[in-house]
Amino acid sequence: MTRTQQAVVQYATTPMGVELREVAVPEIGSADVLLRVGAVSVCGSDVHQAYGTHSWAVNIPVTLGHEFGGTIAARGREVTAFKEGDRVVSETAAVICGTCLMCRTGRYNLCPSRKGFGYNVDGAMAEYVKVPARCLHHVPDTLPFDLACLTEPHAVAYNAMCGNAQINPGDLVVVLGPGPIGLLCARIAALSGAHPLVVAGLAADAERLAAAKTLGATHTVNMQDQSLDEVVRDLSPIGADVVCDASGASRPLDAALKLVRPDGQVVKVGWSPDQVPVDLNPLVHKNVRLQGSFSHNYPIWERVIGLIAAGLTRAHLIVGLKANLAGWHDAFDAMHSGKVIKSVLIPETGNGK
Ligand SMILES: [Zn+2]
Ligand SMILES: [Zn+2]
Numbered sequence: 001m002t003r004t005q006q007a008v009v010q011y012a013t014t015p016m017g018v019e020l021r022e023v024a025v026p027e028i029g030s031a032d033v034l035l036r037v038g039a040v041s042v043c044g045s046d047v048h049q050a051y052g053t054h055s056w057a058v059n060i061p062v063t064l065g066h067e068f069g070g071t072i073a074a075r076g077r078e079v080t081a082f083k084e085g086d087r088v089v090s091e092t093a094a095v096i097c098g099t100c101l102m103c104r105t106g107r108y109n110l111c112p113s114r115k116g117f118g119y120n121v122d123g124a125m126a127e128y129v130k131v132p133a134r135c136l137h138h139v140p141d142t143l144p145f146d147l148a149c150l151t152e153p154h155a156v157a158y159n160a161m162c163g164n165a166q167i168n169p170g171d172l173v174v175v176l177g178p179g180p181i182g183l184l185c186a187r188i189a190a191l192s193g194a195h196p197l198v199v200a201g202l203a204a205d206a207e208r209l210a211a212a213k214t215l216g217a218t219h220t221v222n223m224q225d226q227s228l229d230e231v232v233r234d235l236s237p238i239g240a241d242v243v244c245d246a247s248g249a250s251r252p253l254d255a256a257l258k259l260v261r262p263d264g265q266v267v268k269v270g271w272s273p274d275q276v277p278v279d280l281n282p283l284v285h286k287n288v289r290l291q292g293s294f295s296h297n298y299p300i301w302e303r304v305i306g307l308i309a310a311g312l313t314r315a316h317l318i319v320g321l322k323a324n325l326a327g328w329h330d331a332f333d334a335m336h337s338g339k340v341i342k343s344v345l346i347p348e349t350g351n352g353k
Contacts, residue, residue, distance in 0.1 A: 002024045002025070003024070003025040004022045004023060004024055004025065005022070005023060005024075005025050005126055005127040005128055006020055006021070006022060006023075006126065006127060006325050006326070006347070007020070007021055007022075007023045007063040007122075007125060007126035007127075007325070008020055008021075008063065008064050008065065008125035008126070008325060008328045008345075009021040009023065009061050009062065009063050009064070010049055010050065010058060010060055010061065010062050010063075010064055011060055011061040012060060013049075013052060013058055013060060014052055015050075015051050015052035016050060016051070016052075017050075017052070017060075018049075018050045018064065018328075018332075020325060020326055020328065021061075023063065023122075023126070025127070025128050026122065026128065026129065026130035027130070028074060028075075028076050028130050029076055029130075030076040030077050030078045030079075031076050031078045031079060031132055031133055031134070032075075032076045032079070032130050032131060032132050032133065033072045033073075033074065033075045033076070033079060033082060033088075033130075033131055033133055033136065034072070034073045034074040034075075034128055034129075034130060034131075035068075035070040035071070035072060035073065035088070035090065035124070035128065035129050035130075035131050036070050036071045036072075036073045036127065036128055036349060037068055037069075037070040037124045037125075037126060037127060037128065037129055037347050037349075038068075038069050038070040038071060038087070038145030038146075038148075038149070038346070038353070039068065039069060039070075039144075039145035039146045039148070039149040039344050039345070039346050040065040040067060040068035040123075040124040040125050040149055040344070040345050040346075040347075041067040041068070041149045041150055041152075041153070041319075041342055041343070041344045041345070042065075042067075042328075042331055042332060042335055042342065042343040042344070042345065043066060043067055043118075043152075043153065043180075044179055044180060044181065044248065044335070045066075045118075045119075046064045046065065046066075046118065046125075046332065047332050047335050047336050049064065049118075049119065050064075050332050051336060053272075053273070054119075054273070055271055055272055055273035056119060057119075057120075058119045058120075059119065059120045059121075062118065062119060062120070062121070062122055062123070063118070063122040063123050063124070063125055063126050063129075064118045064123050064125045065117065065118050065123035065124040065125035065126070065129075065345070066092045066116055066117040066118040066119075066123050066124065066152060067092075067124075067149050067150065067151070067152040067153060068089070068090060068117075068123070068124035068129065068149050068152075069087070069088060069089035069090070069139060069145045069148040069149045069151070070087075070088065070124075070129075070145060071085060071086070071087055071088075072084050072085060072086045072088060073128065075133070076133070078133075079133040081133065081136075082133055082136055082138075086138060087138065087139050087141065087145075087148075088136040088137060088138055088139060089136070089137050089139055089148050089149065089151045089152075089301075089305065090117070090124075090129075090131045090135045090136055090137075091135040091136075091137070091152075091296070091297075091298075091301060092116045092117050092118075092135075092152055092295065093108055093109055093111070093114050093115075093116060093135065093295070094115055094116060094117045094120070094121035094131075094132065094135070095113065095114065095115035095120070095121060096108045096111040096113060096114050096115075097111055097112075097113040100112065100113070106297055106298065106299075107297060108297060109294065109295035109296055109297050110294065110295070114295075117129070125325060125328065125345055126325070126347070127325075127347045127348075127349045137151075137301050137302065137305055139151075139305055139309070140305075140309050142309065143305070143308065143309045144353045145346075145353060146319065146322060146344050146346065146353075147308060147315045147316060147319075148305070148308070149344060150308065150315045150318070150319075150342070150344075151301060151304055151305055151308060152296075153180055153181060153184055153342075154184055154188075154304045154307070154308060154313055154315070155295075155296035155300045155301055155304045156181055156184070156269065156293075156295065156296060157181060157184035157185040157187070157188045157269075158188050158296065158300050158303060158304050158307075159293055159294075159295070159296045159297075159300050160181075160185055160188075160244060160246075160267050160269040160293040161185050161188040161189050161192060161242075161244065161267070162188060162192060163293070163296075163300065164267050164291045164292070164293040165242050165244065165265050165267040165291060165293075166265070167189055167192040167193065167194050167241075167242055168192075168193065168241075169192070169193025169194075169195070170193060170195055171193070171194050171195070171241040171242055172194075172195075172196055172198070172232070172235055172236050172240045172241050172242075172261075173186075173189045173194035173196075173197050173198070173240065173241065173242045173243075173244065174198045174199075174200065174228075174232060174240045174242070174243045174244070174256075174259055175189065175197075175198070175199045175200070175212075175217075175243075175244045175246055176200050176243065176244065176245045176246060176247045176252045176255065176256060177200075177201060177245065177246040177247030177248060177249075177252070177270055178199050178200075178201040178205050178208035178209055178211070178212050178220075179208070179246060179247075179248060179270075179341075180318060180335075180341050180342050181246045181269060181270065182199065182201075182244070182246035182247070182270070183199070183208065183211060183212055183215055183318060183341060184313070184318070185244050185246050185269065186199050186212055186215055186216060186217055187215040187216060187313050187314065188313070189216075189242075189244070190215065190216025190217070191216075191307070191312060191313070194216075194242070195218065196218040196219055196235050197216060197217050197218050197219070198217065198218070198219045198220070198221060198228075198231060198232060198235070198240075199212035199217040199219075199220050199221070200220070200221040200222075200223055200228045201220075201221075201222065201223065202222065202223060202224055203222050203224045203225070204338055205222070205338065206222070207338070207341075208338065208341060209221075209222065211317060211318065211341060214314070214317055215314060215317065215318075219231060219235070228255070228259065229258065229259065232259050236261070238261045238262065239259055239260050239261030239262070239264060240259050240260055240261060240264060241260075241261060241264050241265070242260075242264060242265045242266075242267065243256040243259050243260045243264070243265070243266045243267075244266075244267050244268075244269060245266065245267070245268045245269065245270055246269050246270045247270045248270035248271065248272055249270065249272050249274060250271075250272050250274045250275065250276045250278070251274070251276050251278075253266075253268060253278050254278050254279055256268070257278070257279070257280070257282040257283055257286075257288065257290075258282060260282075260286065260288050261286070262286040262287060262288075263286070263287050263288070263289075264286070264288055264289070265288070265289045265291065266288055266289070266290045266291070267291045267292075267293050268290070268291070268292050268293065269292075269293045318341040318342045319340075319341075319342050319343075319344055320334065320339070320340025320341055320342060320343065321334050321339075321340045321342075321343040321344070322343070322344045322345075322346055323343065323344075323345055323346070324345065324346060324347065324348055325345055325347050325348070327345070328345060331343035331344075331345060
């Protein structure tokens with residue numbers, strides 16, 4: 001008889017086509033491990049999928065969740081670098097081709113055949129998840145899973161700010177959008193020496209903007225009652241050295257191109273299904289470097305695990321709610337409404353530690 005488990009499954013792409021279901025515990029292949037999930041954090045993209053506001057294809061039915069860590073319960077016969085009982089976190093590229101230029105040069109996050117946990121391949125909002133061993137990283141015993149699971153969004157932010165953009169100490173950095181990724185981008189910018197560091201949002205983001213201050217922002221701006229342009233020009237009349245668009249919308253690219261100084265950098269990490277016309281003339285006229293940022297790879301994960309374990313990213317400050325799998329709905333809603341920055345799900349069998 002196949003063993004079954006509880007899982008948070010997206011079964012339709014219409015809004016709220018998600019429910020807690022009883023599904024089979026996955027069978028592993030020779031290069032996989034079976035991971036007992038210790039904790040899985042809810043990503044903005046999980047919330048977008050649940051509310052039907054995502055901009056990527058979803059292969060339904062699929063178990064949600066791509067930000068996770070846990071303990072190895074079983075391993076395939078080819079797996080030698082990890083063993084039963086090891087504490088690990090997992091990268092998100094569940095399937096890659098392994099042979100294209102991107103894969104062969106360690107940039108497998110950009111493999112055209114990449115398939116990710118939680119939208120193409122069953123993810124970790126379950127008691128157990130099947131993971132290829134190549135995705136795994138050990139985590140120190142001192143780092144609990146309810147923080148280790150945040151490695152993935154930290155890696156997104158690290159790649160945006162320290163891979164695709166380069167921040168120098170003293171750079172004026174502006175982050176548009178204080179969602180989880182925007183706040184982590186701000187924290188990584190602060191660690192990189194950004195100063196001043198401006199985080200901008202809307203009136204509804206009041207609590208997130210307050211959190212930005214605790215993460216190192218020197219200025220926060222509610223754009224509905226203050227001009228971001230004026231704040232930035234007061235700090236530096238020529239404009240910002242680096243602007244990060246983490247807003248999850250398309251329109252703010254216009255603002256980013258206006259705020260950036262000549263020969264500055266704009267890095268776009270948020271995306272949305274909206275297609276809007278953008279004035280690209282400042283891009284040329286000011287000789288701006290516009291750079292997209294997607295996902296992350298092995299060396300970024302190793303760096304980020306070290307930063308989180310050392311407490312440098314202040315990861316605990318962004319977690320506002322912890323729930324078991326049955327509490328997924330409240331956990332998603334709390335993020336959707338902006339009540340919390342980040343929710344973490346802890347399966348009964350996982351205990352978060
Ligand atoms: Zn994520
Ligand atoms: Zn490839």
